[in-house]
Amino acid sequence: MIITEHLHKRFGSQQVLRDVHITCRPGACIALIGPNGSGKTTLIKSILQMVIPDRGKIIFQGDDITGQCEYRAKIGFMPQMTRYPENMTIGEVISMMMDIRKDQKNRDEELLEQYQLKDIYHKRMGTLSGGMRQKVGACLAFLFQPDVFILDEPTAGLDPLSTEILKQKIIKEKSKGKTTIITSHVLSELDEMISEVIYMHEGQVLFQKSMEDLKLATQEVKLSKMIAKMIA
Amino acid sequence: MNKIYKHVMVDIIRNRMVLFYTLLLFIVSLSIFSLEDTSSKGILSMLNIILMIVPLVSLIFSTIYMYNSGEFIELLLSQPLKRNTIWWSLFIGLLTALGLAFLLGAGIVILIFETSLLGLMLVLCGLLLSCIFTALALLAAVLTKDKAKGIGLSIMLWLYFTIIFDGIVLFMLFQLSDYPIEKFMIAISMFNPIDLARILILMQLDVSALMGYTGAIFKDFFGTASGISLSFGTLVLWVIIPFMYSLRYFKKKDL
Numbered sequence: 001m002i003i004t005e006h007l008h009k010r011f012g013s014q015q016v017l018r019d020v021h022i023t024c025r026p027g028a029c030i031a032l033i034g035p036n037g038s039g040k041t042t043l044i045k046s047i048l049q050m051v052i053p054d055r056g057k058i059i060f061q062g063d064d065i066t067g068q069c070e071y072r073a074k075i076g077f078m079p080q081m082t083r084y085p086e087n088m089t090i091g092e093v094i095s096m097m098m099d100i101r102k103d104q105k106n107r108d109e110e111l112l113e114q115y116q117l118k119d120i121y122h123k124r125m126g127t128l129s130g131g132m133r134q135k136v137g138a139c140l141a142f143l144f145q146p147d148v149f150i151l152d153e154p155t156a157g158l159d160p161l162s163t164e165i166l167k168q169k170i171i172k173e174k175s176k177g178k179t180t181i182i183t184s185h186v187l188s189e190l191d192e193m194i195s196e197v198i199y200m201h202e203g204q205v206l207f208q209k210s211m212e213d214l215k216l217a218t219q220e221v222k223l224s225k226m227i228a229k230m231i232a
Numbered sequence: 233m234n235k236i237y238k239h240v241m242v243d244i245i246r247n248r249m250v251l252f253y254t255l256l257l258f259i260v261s262l263s264i265f266s267l268e269d270t271s272s273k274g275i276l277s278m279l280n281i282i283l284m285i286v287p288l289v290s291l292i293f294s295t296i297y298m299y300n301s302g303e304f305i306e307l308l309l310s311q312p313l314k315r316n317t318i319w320w321s322l323f324i325g326l327l328t329a330l331g332l333a334f335l336l337g338a339g340i341v342i343l344i345f346e347t348s349l350l351g352l353m354l355v356l357c358g359l360l361l362s363c364i365f366t367a368l369a370l371l372a373a374v375l376t377k378d379k380a381k382g383i384g385l386s387i388m389l390w391l392y393f394t395i396i397f398d399g400i401v402l403f404m405l406f407q408l409s410d411y412p413i414e415k416f417m418i419a420i421s422m423f424n425p426i427d428l429a430r431i432l433i434l435m436q437l438d439v440s441a442l443m444g445y446t447g448a449i450f451k452d453f454f455g456t457a458s459g460i461s462l463s464f465g466t467l468v469l470w471v472i473i474p475f476m477y478s479l480r481y482f483k484k485k486d487l
Contacts, residue, residue: 079307085307
């Protein structure tokens with residue numbers, strides 16, 4: 001359960017978030033969509049406190065997160081491409097994460113095995129292709145069985161087979177009642193997974209609607225067509 | 233805190249720059265002490281080398297390291313870790329690496345050739361300068377988002393403390409030579425850790441007798457136990473204040 005209230009953020013002269021309200025219920029799989037520069041990543045980073053909002057508050061499972069850090073143990077975050085230390089090997093990155101979250105014994109290594117990452121543990125992050133890094137990111141997000149998944153452009157750079165593996169994993173976790181927030185520009189991929197849509201434009205939330213409501217309102221089956229009708 | 237500290241240490245030690253720096257200090261200090269006929273001359277040459285190289289390497293290496301760990305810091309921030317912990321670990325990690333490099337490269341050689349309070353003071357000054365300029369590097373890195381600007385700021389800081397500050401002091405000395413400003417000069421020297429370290433060591437050597445009236449006033453202050461401890465206290469403050477500023481800024485920084 002994540003609620004943001006009256007979130008404002010300004011970078012220099014640019015207002016990136018304006019009065020953002022969103023509610024993420026347990027079990028919801030939410031697509032966060034919008035054009036480039038609409039504030040999606042900033043919103044995600046605010047939830048993780050990588051960006052500190054100017055005003056407003058974020059409530060995670062009933063508690064205000066300001067100044068907290070323990071709540072992040074319940075979040076699996078997959079960042080946008082290439083944000084990993086270049087000179088560490090895959091094995092080192094993963095064992096470091098395990099070291100940091102020592103007390104979370106219950107690990108989910110399904111993706112590690114499906115992506116066969118253990119065979120290439122000795123490779124350095126800097127030498128990996130974009131898609132390989134995405135795989136490492138996905139494995140790290142799912143490794144500690146968090147309650148909430150935040151996936152920023154998860155399929156960018158992934159090959160079709162790996163994308164399918166990731167999709168199946170997300171659907172599986174959703175059925176366990178976990179909350180998922182996904183940003184993506186490839187709307188066709190989102191169709192089978194999501195239950196809600198948040199559309200952002202120039203730092204504002206234009207609407208937050210469930211898929212059923214969208215279907216009723218637009219009489220369409222495809223997400224891309226629904227969105228096109230909604231913002232027209 | 234030691235959770236991340238360990239990984240930071242592994243990362244820094246793998247960096248060849250630190251190894252190269254240790255080797256450079258070792259060769260320089262060994263050759264200086266073998267060339268000079270008395271160890272007191274050796275200390276004087278070592279002092280000049282330390283005051284130039286240690287701040288420069290600490291500043292540049294730490295700044296570059298902080299920028300290169302941008303991704304590492306971001307990864308850590310998405311984990312259940314306090315910003316405080318992350319920043320402290322990075323700082324202590326850099327201090328350990330640069331401090332060890334100085335101790336192994338120069339510290340041991342100095343203490344072998346000059347086993348006295350003076351040698352110990354020189355080593356202590358070198359260590360403190362490493363800490364001070366690492367803290368300043370962290371401040372420069374946290375204040376500027378752009379790597380080139382950050383490294384530029386570090387080089388400017390080094391130029392200021394080694395050259396420009398002395399120029400200003402000399403200018404003031406000539407302009408105000410009619411007034412009794414010797415005591416005032418002691419206070420001014422506190423504003424530059426490099427000068428402070430230099431005066432502190434020089435006053436323990438015999439050369440202070442050659443420095444006229446100002447030298448006598450300085451000797452009166454820096455030659456006493458309370459003067460020495462006050463100076464070392466100031467050097468420690470030079471570590472704490474920039475670091476605390478960088479920490480305060482990092483806690484509010486957007487990544």
